[in-house]
Amino acid sequence: MNLGRIQRGVVGLGALGIATIVVLNWMVFFWVPTESFQGVIQRIFYIHVPAWWITFLAFGIVALCGAVYLWLGDERADMAAVAAAEGGMVYCTIGLLTGPLWARVAWGAWWTWEPRLTLALLLWFIYLGYFLVRRSTANPEQGKRLVGIIGILDIPLIHVSVSWLRSLHPEAVVMRPDGPNLDSSMLWTLMVGLLAYTFIFFALFLARYAVERLERELMLRDATPAHGVNVS
Amino acid sequence: MREYLLLVWTIAQKDVMIELRTHERLAAMGAFAVLVGVLFNYAIDTSLVRPQDIAAGLIWMTVLFGGMLGLGRTFQLEQEDGALTGLLQSPIPLDALYLGKVTANFVLLGIIVVLVFVVFGAFFNLRFTGNPVVLAGVVGLGVLGFVALTTLFSAVATRSTMGESLLPVLVFPLVVPVVIYGATATSRLFAGRPLAEVSGNIRMLAAFSLVFLVAGAFLFRFVIEE
Secondary structure, eight states, X not given: OOHHHHHHHHHHHHHHHHHHHHHHHHIIIIISOOBTTTXXXXXXXXXXXXXXXXXXXXXXXXXHHHHHHHHHOOHHHHHHHHHHHHHHHHHHHHHXXXXXXXXXXXXXXXXXXXXXXXXXXXXXXXXXXXXXXXXTBSSHHHHHHHHHHXXXXXXXXXXXXXXHXXXXXXXXXXXXXXXXXXXXXXXXXXXXXXXXXXXXXXXXXXXXXXXXHHHHHHHHHHHSOOOSOOOO | OHHHHHHHHHHHHHHHHHHHHHOHHHHHHHHHHHHHHHHHHHHSOTTTSOHHHHHHHHHHHXXXXXXXXXXXTTTHHHHHHTHHHHHHHSSOOHHHHHHHHHHHHXXXXXXXXXXXXXXXXXXXXXOOOSOHHHHHXXXXXXXXXXXXXXXXXXXXXXXXXXXXXXHHHHHHHHHHHHHHHHHHHHHHHHTTOOGGGTHHHHHHHHHHHHHHHHHHHHXXXXXXXX
């Protein structure tokens, strides 16, 4: 993909994302009815749940790209993994911050050691390690392989958390075998949230991918001696 | 198969022999474990908490932290002397190299585990009435999983400029299942619960340790190759 097309993609997806975020906020604050049981605090659900879905999507991409990089050694897979990991980290942080806000009111405690919460926190730290390894390896080729390994090791963790997603917790309202048991206006708001976050994620992903590519081209150019050619 | 095991054994034997001659890592880990026992003794108000109730947790944390200290240096000696390059150029398969390193680390940490149990048993006046074979099995499986992970990641840490300070960030998130099942099973055994209450934990512990070992043997080549 050439840079021009990536740039158009970033602008297009970013604009769509911002537009849907505006719509989402209007829906969350003015349109969707207040849930009778939990009250106003339930509205955080429309931000919290899409954030986690995108987190799992992003870290899934990292795992997949890590495996592809280890297998084929394709540079693009590694660049996609960096881009997805940074995006995923943002959403993971949003999920970890909005969760306790809701839990304080709904459960009466900021944090409980419920398996899904623990896994989410661990995932965040695994990706902290991911960035630390990436930054601290002297040999970039090796660094890419090392983070590929971390990406792969998180697969079982994601798998476990996703399979537990169905059995525990309030989130089991949408992913149910007999269909969502959610008021349709709430489901719509949630879907708009998911759409908005997906747009923003892929805009960020593409932008980060382009930056990573430019960075590597620059490094490559610095590494190869100039032959008296004006490279600007 | 026999040849493969012989290769694993050769690597393990080499590492254990170096350690038994220099005592570097054993001394560091052993001193750490005993001193932590002393610190725990003063950090815990024994008039409020019975040491017997929290002993399993203390023992596990001491073994993990102490292990981190010693196992982080698994590749240090070879890295410093350039011996790693020689080792990599030898015709030994890389997974055999990994398994050899894991075996050596397992033996070394096993020595430390015995020391921790003896010392903590004396310091905190612990009484164990259960089946010692089951206890050894639980601790052995847990230590195996931990060693499998730490050996892999110590190779990662050796390759980075951050060195061993990187190790806890990489190992601790993944070692959580081992701690969950291992420490709970140990606690229950110390409380004198029957075997039926820990058999589920032992199965999970075995599953995780096996997964870590196989994944480590498979992924090691990507870490260690230049």
